[in-house]
Amino acid sequence: MTSAHPRVGIVMGSDSDWPIMSEAGSVLSQLGIAWEATVASAHRTPARARAWAEAAQRKGYAAIIVGAGAAAHLGGVIAAEVNIPVIGVPIDATPLNGLDALLSIVQMPGGIPVACMAVGKAGARNAGVFAAQIIATADRAVADRLARYRAEMVAEVEQKAQALEARIAKGE
Amino acid sequence: MTSAHPRVGIVMGSDSDWPIMSEAGSVLSQLGIAWEATVASAHRTPARARAWAEAAQRKGYAAIIVGAGAAAHLGGVIAAEVNIPVIGVPIDATPLNGLDALLSIVQMPGGIPVACMAVGKAGARNAGVFAAQIIATADRAVADRLARYRAEMVAEVEQKAQALEARIAKGE
Amino acid sequence: MTSAHPRVGIVMGSDSDWPIMSEAGSVLSQLGIAWEATVASAHRTPARARAWAEAAQRKGYAAIIVGAGAAAHLGGVIAAEVNIPVIGVPIDATPLNGLDALLSIVQMPGGIPVACMAVGKAGARNAGVFAAQIIATADRAVADRLARYRAEMVAEVEQKAQALEARIAKGE
Amino acid sequence: MTSAHPRVGIVMGSDSDWPIMSEAGSVLSQLGIAWEATVASAHRTPARARAWAEAAQRKGYAAIIVGAGAAAHLGGVIAAEVNIPVIGVPIDATPLNGLDALLSIVQMPGGIPVACMAVGKAGARNAGVFAAQIIATADRAVADRLARYRAEMVAEVEQKAQALEARIAKGE
């Protein structure tokens, strides 16, 4: 999963975000895209975050995925240092249900975008898919795998639909 | 700007969104990226939206930018039809201040991402920058122009800082 | 329940919505109205959602009930394809407590309505009652059953009131 | 517009709601459906509201449209008295931007539905369309007019799209 030439870097503000952010890594692996992941805090370890961003630029990642909760500045701090697409995943880590992280990520001012996904696991999974879509703009193999991934989603929904219809028919 | 081979498609739910969404076109033009734009409503003209999405996939856009207000489904409807990165811009078009459009765009369920930008003009501008960052992953010329664009932002902030410091020094 | 000529179609974005949406089916059955239900995702299976909508129009359902969570586009996507009344039920499926689904359903732009019910089980139950009220505009038998259903609600509230008064009188 | 046999009744909490609620009347007239409208306050004139509801039931309206702002109880109060479909339109009438009216209308408890539309003019217009869709379930002429209404919306979007594309082509 963290092979020689990762094309996507995942960074999160705290190791407690990993159960959510691992969804992103898992999708990337399914789509055959090497990635690596680490922890860096925009506030507690700003130098580490910056060094990570500079390394990301040097390594030529096609996309960066950032997960953070609360006043989730990590995405903005990374995006300020690189010209690589940065994808942000708000984590529901405080009593405010992730609304704090969502607004801290999505409301980036003009000039420095962070592409915001949904709060939590669905967002982390979609960050992986979106990174793959970026890579697929210049990599047909990934584009093909994405197409298959989507076809499998269609099949899965159809199976679930049939299973539900069957349960209802039985009056369950 | 809308030259022979546009690389980014902009679509919006209503022509009243253009004063906001034109920011995206304007940034893309500054960065030397050809684009085209049109109107299609997910709800009033679903067939048109779908046809536009299918054409977008055929034309091989590197990114799609979607602006919509209220129950802003257009981004999701387009994203459901293509495997191209879709960038959504929530428009503040109802009494709810754009919170409706923001949640309708950002909270996409797992599997089909839409990359959400900030509500309104800042978001539209950033959609253009983000599309350019996607293109730059495989196009060094765009990457160079993005680097210059950012350097100009730095210079602009520094000029404004000096102007403000001067005004304060004069006691204005 | 899913007899030969269903008059109401229930569709939901995920089979995990069924524990909520089954309330709608349950009320319809109580009111003697045949229905059928399935799963279709606006985003993962747009063609399936569209095909379902077209079939719904052909079958002449009197009403369609749609349950969805997160960026709940399914109601809008179905409503865009049919001229049948579409009733939406927001599902509380993300950390944002269903506010995302609520705004995604209720804030439909002018021209294509979705009739939004409350978030969760109360909304699903009311979707069933509302579909029955639509049918009752042209079906006296259903109107009579609705009148009885309401009379039973009155009786139930009165019994509960007496039980509570009795408990209080006993100092419980 | 308020001909001999109105099929839809419009009621609002205050005459200051009419500039919004007239959208509903206007759509109904376009669709050839007779309607009548008045003012009744759930709180200031509860007897009037009740009498209106009882008359509505007697007159056999196919649908009732209720507009109200603030703690918008009128929809619930009317729905409690009739077994006719009640459609609610939240009005943005306080500093809270219509969120108060929206939640007061949409969050109806199980058993007595009110079908909630969007806040403001889009919601009022859609209330008219939705009432027509209810009528159309048993009136082919209205169904045909609804189909034409939608076709005109499609044409209108397409014209606006062409106009915008032309403006962009001219570099405006």
Add this chain to the structure above:
Amino acid sequence: MTSAHPRVGIVMGSDSDWPIMSEAGSVLSQLGIAWEATVASAHRTPARARAWAEAAQRKGYAAIIVGAGAAAHLGGVIAAEVNIPVIGVPIDATPLNGLDALLSIVQMPGGIPVACMAVGKAGARNAGVFAAQIIATADRAVADRLARYRAEMVAEVEQKAQALEARIAKGE
């Protein structure tokens, strides 16, 4: 507690509200004020709610306490029928955390007030205290008991403060 001449009436939309609303009864009993309580739904049993309100007016209650969740119309519906002070308690009964009930109660339009308390148990308790304060404007015995009630609160806070200080001093 529900002695011959109750001076406060408590009514709630559902018997499931009693674990919250019993706080109001409990405070009233502590303050030596007779009360009675029942269930009536503004939507399911409007006639019952109205009859209860009319009886309340006849019985000459000094205050009415109303608890309700979701689209909490019961307070407004009662207040529309009486000229007795009505105190509303929003119940957290839906996924929206009681914000729906709060706005449905507090945002009453000009002319017909409902005095809104906090969401949940604190609000129910305060409804009891507030009803006692109303009665105390013309009943010195109740005023004296209220003064004692407050003095006991002061003593309780002081005891808890000392207990906490002691725990901290011990390094717990």
Add this chain to the structure above:
Amino acid sequence: MTSAHPRVGIVMGSDSDWPIMSEAGSVLSQLGIAWEATVASAHRTPARARAWAEAAQRKGYAAIIVGAGAAAHLGGVIAAEVNIPVIGVPIDATPLNGLDALLSIVQMPGGIPVACMAVGKAGARNAGVFAAQIIATADRAVADRLARYRAEMVAEVEQKAQALEARIAKGE
């Protein structure tokens, strides 16, 4: 209006609140209830606020009406010092639309109630009506005037309803 023996005291956090709070005074005057009003800030002039509260208790006001915006603590600060019913009016005085003042007033903890009215003018007017309802529990003359006040509201709504119906009949 501020005659020899005022029975209601109005206090507000800033003189800029008077255009809103004058609604309360105006209703009280209509209902023949003497009142007085002043400014005291819970934060800038806590001693003044306290002295005012102590005087209010001595003077034997039947009710206190408090208007405040932002972190609206004045109601709680006054309520902490008296055993008179305190009615709070949230003022929309910051970019947060009065939601800050509303929650600061309504969410009082158990033991010390503040009766919260709607945000802004409707709330100020209702504070006056509610104070009158408190007085009316022991003053038949005020009760009679309240009954007339309500009858006039009914007549006013009916007149407006007729005027609107007439305008619609003329096709305006």
Add this chain to the structure above:
Amino acid sequence: MTSAHPRVGIVMGSDSDWPIMSEAGSVLSQLGIAWEATVASAHRTPARARAWAEAAQRKGYAAIIVGAGAAAHLGGVIAAEVNIPVIGVPIDATPLNGLDALLSIVQMPGGIPVACMAVGKAGARNAGVFAAQIIATADRAVADRLARYRAEMVAEVEQKAQALEARIAKGE
């Protein structure tokens, strides 16, 4: 911990806030700053709160930390009495998730600041750090301990990062 000359006073509205607020004391102790803590309610024991504030001013605390939930007025009430920096910690103590306490603390009107921290434990911890930063402006020993505290945070994040990277490398 509560040594002879405490430099920071911690006060909270209820002893149930201590599991949150103890984080502040704990950080202060780690940084070698003596503190004391108690309970005082702005509403139930206003005289106690005031007396505590006056004592705080006399004792010359360098900072005051206030924790409160619901309509969290305690910070404002203390700040109104002293000219010492007051730091507020919103507690999530009601169904509204701490949004009520947050707005009640942060939205202080011009003239009397309360420095608001995050809702809950992170806020309580940061209140301790912030108080230490205030002390450190004139106390080099505390400044040095703060620098070490931060260095330890950096080390901790780096260790967690390595541990996570190792887990991922093992495919856990």
Add this chain to the structure above:
Amino acid sequence: MTSAHPRVGIVMGSDSDWPIMSEAGSVLSQLGIAWEATVASAHRTPARARAWAEAAQRKGYAAIIVGAGAAAHLGGVIAAEVNIPVIGVPIDATPLNGLDALLSIVQMPGGIPVACMAVGKAGARNAGVFAAQIIATADRAVADRLARYRAEMVAEVEQKAQALEARIAKGE
């Protein structure tokens, strides 16, 4: 005002924030505290923001005041680099009314505090007062000026109260 040895540094994300942030400078000047102000964007000019923070630490400011709107990361980014108290002022700069900036500033994770003030002008003014309170912990002259500043506020409120009472007495 921006004399040789400023003790407070003000920094803001954009020169468009100055009309708000000048309130902070203005209060500091009134209190005889030298300050300087500039513009630095956390996202557009991260190196400038960092350099400014490092200089601030070297210059030994007693406090830093940071104003920012939207995803307001500047406060966190500065706080991550210094061990000086950082005070944040949320600016209402987007359609979301400053809620985005508020949550981005106040919800700082454990370890790195930013002291959040109210949204907008009141917050900027209070940032100045709070910085003065920090300085006053070790500077009696500033403490004395703060005491006078507060006394003037008391006098101002009292004058306004008398003026309002006079207007009311005249029936204005």
